[in-house]
Amino acid sequence: MKASHEVLIVDDNPADVTLTREALAGSAHMSQISNVQDGVEALAFLYRLGNYTQAPRPDLVILDLNLPKRGGLSVLAAMKAAPELRRIPVVIFSTSQLSQDIARSYELGANCYVSKPGNLKDFFSTMKSIEQFWFGSATLPPRGEQIKP
């Protein structure tokens, strides 16, 4: 049996998180989905702080840009500046189509930028193709032990 994959969705919109769960439900990659709703919690989760001491280390982070407390770009910058987090692939998943958001994301080391599709079919197929690419086609970095801060 194939190993499951850990996905962290950083998104404050539960409707989007539910859609993502729906999209990936029953797929062969058996993604385990965790969700945090703001940028501060995202970093706590990744560093296993506070309520998240038992948090799994994600194989993939799906990161919205427009987040409460600490924005997506700031979370991205913090992750890519941290030796123990920077190898985790980050997919920016946002409704913003502003070219400066897209450029800034890549500058900060995002692994790719995907616009949230407006209708259900596209949303599902986009989500599935993200999963298929990272857990099917791509080879992920070795898991190893997470370095403590």
Add this chain to the structure above:
Amino acid sequence: MSSSAVKLGIENTAGPKPKLRALLVEDNALDAELVLRELRKKSFDVSAVIVQDEAGFAEALRTHLPEVVLADYNLPNWKGMEVLNALRRQNLDIPMILVSGALGDVTAVECIKQGVTDYVLKDSLARLPEVVRRALQEKYERSLRQQAEKDLAKKVDELARSNADLEQFAYIASHDLQEPLRMVAAYTQLLSERYRGKLDENADKFIGYASEGALRMQVLIQDLLAFSRVGRASASYTSVDCNAVVEEVRKTLGPAIQESGAVMSHADLPTVWADRTQMTQVFQNLTGNAIKFRGEKPLIVSIKAEKGGEDWLFSVTDNGIGISPEFAENIFVVFQRLHTRTEYPGNGIGLAICKKIIERSGGRIWVESQAGSGSTFKFTLPLLEPAVKEAMRP
């Protein structure tokens, strides 16, 4: 004296004469006296300062604030024309009249060319009051015109700003509307997929309507965004070969052209100064409309351009269903449609975008058509790029 007698006298001698602050540049005291006497005789209540050189002139400009400068052409210590330069250096728009003993016609014309308001010879000083009056009148009219121009420029500025605000508003509103709408669309679709046939017939229908409505609103918002983007995004103007653009459009619309059996032809088209993407959009929207609104006859679309004055005049002609002249203006307004969505799909954004693009490129667009007998969409574009035009100005 009766009041009517006073009134009668106003024209010339009696009554208050208008005040006039004059600055005389004159080395001959007698001449200065004659000039002032002439002005005071019937016309003005003159307060005058008489100077002879540059230093005195500069001082008097500051302290006396003259409304008119009367200068001798030949001065021992200063040249009459230098007076003009001194006024210019200080950016003062004060009429300057040369009052000279002898001034050849050639010299006089040369002085006026350089900016002297007028000249009066000392042996015909009787003309002087009229000349001064006219100079003051002209200056008054000039200042009115300048004020009007300034007001107009301010209005244009305000209009541009409120336009920009409005575009910004349309952009932000439509962008922010998308977010909640995305949820409505996604979840009504999910409902209709997951629960079709599991509720009752009405439920399926209701969910269907909600879902269609949300999808249509998404398209509307996308269109609105596209429309507002024409104003916001800085178009990159360059030389655009319209032949290449039309060929590209022919390729893009290939399937639609084939399906409709349309024959599309174009004459040799010019190269224009425009944004390439936008020009593609214009030709694509116009050709696409011709295909959409075709009639029973096999569709023929022909595109041509001819030179007319300072512009290229393009025309896109079809033999489709045409438009009643009463709607000829309406169709360029955003979201204006002439047909139901069942007859012809669409949101009424295409021609609005065309109009915005053409007008921003310095042209105009209109339609010539009769219902039932085809349409010709015409638009103009400037012959030359603005920079070239500027450089060619004499």
